[in-house]
Amino acid sequence: MTRTLPGRTDHVVVVGAGLAGLSAALHLLGAGRRVTVVEREELPGGRAGRLDLGGYRIDTGPTVLTMPELADEAFAAVGDSLYRRVGLVPLHPAYRACFADGSRLDVHTDADAMAAEVQRFAGSAEAAGYRRLRDWLERLYRAQMRRFIDANFDSPLGLLNADLARLAALGGFGRLDARIGRFLRDERLRRVFSFQALYAGVPPARALAAYAVIAYMDTVAGVYFPRGGMHALPRAMADAAAEAGAELRFGERVARLERSGARITAVVTDTGRIPCDAVVLTPDLPVAYRLLGRRPRRPLRLRHSPSAVVLHAGTNRTWPHLAHHTISFGAAWRGTFDELTRAGRLMSDPSLLITRPTATDPGLAPPGRHLHYILAPCPNTDIGPDAAAWSDLGPRYRDTLLRELQRRGLDGLAAAVEEECLVTPADWHAQGHAAGTPFSAAHTFAQTGPFRPRNLVRGTENAVLAGCGTTPGVGVPTVLLSGKLAAARVTGVPVRGRTGTRTSALARRGGTATAGSSSGPRPSPARPTDRTADAANGGTPV
Structure with a gap:
């Protein structure tokens, strides 16, 4: 109790x-x-x-x-019911992964569809490894959810339960990158199932394998987008x-x-x-x-997670190879994480998340226009540039990111931007987030x-x-x-x-609910100065 x-x-x-x-x-x-x-x-x-912003309806968070x-x-x-109030669209693919060698992989949450995609991408041995990995992810999730994630702890003694032994037997206390490597040999595939560790603020080579539960949520349970x-x-x-x-x-x-x-x-x-x-x-x-x-x-x-630079861009065109969520991996990998979490430097060869919500809901932009969110992980202000430095660094890094994306196939991106909002660690700092990161400890x-x-x-x-x-x-x-x-x-x-x-x-109100009604207050739109970006969402700083 x-x-x-x-x-x-x-x-x-x-x-x-x-x-x-x-x-x-x-x-x-x-x-x-x-x-x-x-x-x-x-x-x-x-x-x-x-x-x-200029007819674009921009999500400032996750x-x-x-x-x-x-x-x-x-x-x-x-x-x-959530499903009565919000129209959820399952995303197929959940992600599209684009690699520095020019190859692409669609990440499906359906087991058969993903196995077929992995076989096309890397061969039958890797497809069999994917199926074993998926089974492991499902067992890992079942061992963690109710006793470790959906649980209040009063002391470390709360860890001592039967699921702890199950988690240990599954290798949950080993290293994430090494555990994924037991199932997949292709380095590109290993990235797809381990990059999620950065959400938790730890490089895959140092993260506990238990954090593969995030990959379960992304690649097995499914990714959704609410209409609107x-x-x-x-x-x-x-x-x-x-x-x-x-x-x-x-x-x-x-x-x-x-x-x-x-x-x-x-x-x-x-x-x-x-x-x-x-x-x-x-x-x-x-x-x-x-x-x-x-x-x-x-x-x-407390050690804090890396932060992020986010460019919200309303554009007059899009690029057909972009899915709703596209991960553009750089050639570098381990060195990138060292830059973010140890050296405190901007990524020299960045891996970027590009979200195109208008691929699913065109109504979020004016007719014929498109929304693109470009998220680049960056060091937090404890180990990297401080909040004041970002007033000059932010616009320069924005230009660097646009040039890099144009080099990776988004030709004409800079010229296509009509409206934009740039968010840097300085903005997170101004919002009251420790170490200038929205991803907390x-x-x-x-x-x-x-x-x-x-x-x-x-x-x-x-x-x-x-x-x-x-x-x-x-x-x-x-x-x-x-x-x-x-x-x-x-x-x-x-x-x-x-x-x-x-x-x-x-x-207490002496009434009943009416389906589809909305008696709550109707707040006004966000002010342009309230600029926050892709983050794990908590309450608003006071």
């Missing part, structure tokens, strides 16, 4: 309307709590926001949606929360927390005071700790599971943390789970699957 908040928890204030905060709000509402959500921006989403059933759990907590863009997900979650009785207060900045001893008694914003019985804090860890007035002691300083062994910053903070009885900096970590699926786990700390009711009910939430 994990720890829960002591005392009364009838009214909970959730700080931040990102995916973590909205997930927590829905699970709290389903458990009968009164919920107030406070968000500094004029719209929900946190890092998964929206920028309207572009990859996997494991949609985890989002559906949050809707189900109030008797609603990724921002459609938090928008729908906010609408569902409002209909279930939550009070959503947009455009309010939290100034401080009032205390009485070890308990928070009110959240004070720039427009007023909100008395409460408990608080869920979703901003990045430095902001949350500042509000709490306490920073947990750790034997070692890296998933080293010492910062994983029970060793990651806890969602309970010593010295405060009635506050819980959620978001990518705490349990279970970085990524849309895990951030949604962090909100659910935070709610369980408040209510003591762990949710498994579609078990929620909205009866208690609706009873």
Whole structure:
């Protein structure tokens, strides 16, 4: 039995309307709590926001949606459904991988389709290796999900369960790159199933093999895109929360927390005071700790993931070889990770993620126009250029990336750009993200599971943390789970699957939900100055 908040928890204030905060709000509402959500921006989403620029509807946050059933759990907590509110398009292929030698591979989530593609690409032996790898990924996921990922930890002793032995037997505590190499000999294929480690902030050669679970989510469980863009997900979650009785207060900045001893008694914003019985804090860890007035002691300083430069480009043309998601691998590999995580230098031969959302939803751009998001991993500001340096470095690096992509086949890209938004570590720093990275603390062994910053903070009885900096970590699926786990700390009711009910939430309003209705507030579009980019989504910094 994990720890829960002591005392009364009838009214909970959730700080931040990102995916973590909205997930927590829905699970709290389903458990009968009164919920107030406070968000500094004029719209929900946190890092998964929206920028309207010259007729282009730009997602400012994550572009990859996997494991949609985890989002559906949050809707189900109030008797609603993700699939009723959001049109999800499964992406085929999930990714297209383009390599420096000119070869291309479509990454399918269907086993037979992917095996056929691997056979075409690298031969029958590699196709057989892929099938063995897929079986291993599925077993790895089953060993981890409910006991290590979807779980609150009170101490490292929580690791001691039967699934720990299963995970060890599967080689989960070895190195990711070496484990993938047991199944695939082709170095290009090994990249496709190991690059995801960078999402966790660790190079594949140093990451635990357990982090292949991210490759499971990408390459087995499936990749989806919400019609209307990724921002459609938090928008729908906010609408569902409002209909279930939550009070959503947009455009309010939290100034401080009032205390009485070890308990928070009110959240004070720039427009007023909100008395409460408990608080869920979703901003990045430095902001949350500042509000709490306490920073947990750790034997070692937190190590942060690499950051990213993102160019959102509205163009007057596109390039047919680009899929919805295209990974353009450089020739370099191991050296690239050393540049990002040790030397603190920009990639000399970059691997880039190019997302073309208008390939699936043309309505995100004006007629005849296209959206392209170009994401280039870069060092965080702890080890690389500081935030101030990016004012000059950013535009120069933008030009470098465009030249490199033109060399790789996107001829005329620079001239095709009509509208753009460049995001650098300086922007992440301005948003309150530690080390100028939206990907928070890296998933080293010492910062994983029970060793990651806890969602309970010593010295405060009635506050819980959620978001990518705490349990279970970085990524849309895990951030949604962090909100659910935070709610369980408040209510003591762990949710498994579609078990929620909205009866208690609706009873307070004396009404019932109407399919397709949206009684929640309709926030205004993002301001052009609110420029955030592709990130694992947590709450909005205060």
